Amino acid sequence: MQIKKVGVIGAGQMGNGIAHVLSLGGYHVVLNDISNTTLEKASHNIRNNLERQVNSNKISAEESNAALKLINYSVSLEEFNDVDLIIEAATENEPIKQKILTSLLPHIQPHTILTSNTSSISITRLASCTDRPEKFMGFHFMNPVPVMQLVELIKGIATDQDTYESCLQVVEKLGKTAASAEDFPAFIVNRILMPMINEAVYALYEGVGSVEAIDTSMKLGANHPMGPLELADFIGLDTCLAIMNVLHEGLGDTKYRPCPLMTKYVEAGWFGRKTKRGFYDYNGAKPVPSR
Numbered sequence: 374m375q376i377k378k379v380g381v382i383g384a385g386q387m388g389n390g391i392a393h394v395l396s397l398g399g400y401h402v403v404l405n406d407i408s409n410t411t412l413e414k415a416s417h418n419i420r421n422n423l424e425r426q427v428n429s430n431k432i433s434a435e436e437s438n439a440a441l442k443l444i445n446y447s448v449s450l451e452e453f454n455d456v457d458l459i460i461e462a463a464t465e466n467e468p469i470k471q472k473i474l475t476s477l478l479p480h481i482q483p484h485t486i487l488t489s490n491t492s493s494i495s496i497t498r499l500a501s502c503t504d505r506p507e508k509f510m511g512f513h514f515m516n517p518v519p520v521m522q523l524v525e526l527i528k529g530i531a532t533d534q535d536t537y538e539s540c541l542q543v544v545e546k547l548g549k550t551a552a553s554a555e556d557f558p559a560f561i562v563n564r565i566l567m568p569m570i571n572e573a574v575y576a577l578y579e580g581v582g583s584v585e586a587i588d589t590s591m592k593l594g595a596n597h598p599m600g601p602l603e604l605a606d607f608i609g610l611d612t613c614l615a616i617m618n619v620l621h622e623g624l625g626d627t628k629y630r631p632c633p634l635m636t637k638y639v640e641a642g643w644f645g646r647k648t649k650r651g652f653y654d655y656n657g658a659k660p661v662p663s664r
């Protein structure tokens with residue numbers, strides 16, 4: 374199936390990045406959120422991020438302007454009546470995702486492919502609350518979406534090959550690379566990345582090293598672009614905790630238990646960059662360890 378128009382649900386850090394790359398790829402995009410304020414923030418971020426790419430000669434000013442014209446912002450699901458593909462990128466919470474998927478169904482056409490940008494939740498389970506499990510799959514971008522090359526594509530147990538091929542074509546048109554993952558908790562990237570982040574939090578919790586020592590070790594000792602605690606703040610500690618819980622509950626192995634310190638930070642509302650405090654405090658000119 375030829376995909377021309379795409380709906381993106383959730384205008385947070387993932388949703389606005391997804392709308393950004395889809396519009397640069399020439400797709401018409403409807404970016405939907407329940408909050409007008411979030412949509413305004415998303416529009417501002419997309420404009421700024423496109424400008425960064427123009428300034429570093431990654432794209433031309435014409436390409437940026439053309440992309441901006443392809444994005445519509447909306448709080449209404451009615452705008453989805455002519456989209457070919459939907460990418461749900463709301464918060465990493467299964468009941469919320471199920472509610473969104475169910476409420477979409479009366480507004481979309483029979484041919485519309487439904488996907489979720491979930492970083493960990495069962496695709497088969499999400500598919501089962503829709504009327505089209507064969508046209509449902511996982512479409513998982515990495516953060517920051519305009520920079521990261523990978524998209525994980527995850528088939529549920531009922532996903533048909535045409536749906537997979539249509540999504541693969543979109544990934545290729547965006548100039549990104551797809552990796553196919555089976556529908557097991559947290560798929561490939563987060564199955565490997567999150568236990569590493571969780572282990573870094575345990576190293577902090579047990580006093581093996583300070584925030585700075587842990588991050589410096591992994592940046593300079595393993596050539597990671599960001600240290601694991603800096604990366605956890607970047608992803609969002611609420612998201613990291615949600616993914617660890619999916620791994621722990623889904624695989625039933627104690628090696629996936631979330632570090633109590635991560636839970637405590639989330640309970641305090643210290644979610645990382647988005648709340649200006651996580652393992653680092655972002656209120657000053659330069660991030661400094663929170664404690």
Ligand code: CAA
Pocket residue numbers: 422423425426429431491492514515516517518519520521562563566598599604608612
């Ligand atoms: N949009 C457009 N361009 C962006 C951008 C954005 N949102 N963010 C960064 N860039 C560009 C910058 O403009 C810059 O471009 P130039 O080199 O052309 O100047 C380039 O990316 C590098 O950015 P910076 O100079 O600001 O900073 P940096 O060199 O420290 O790189 C980073 C920033 C790309 C985020 C890098 O630190 C990095 O790769 N970090 C690791 C990110 C990572 O691991 N992501 C995966 C998280 S896991 C995930 O997403 C899955 C999940 O489900 C949780």
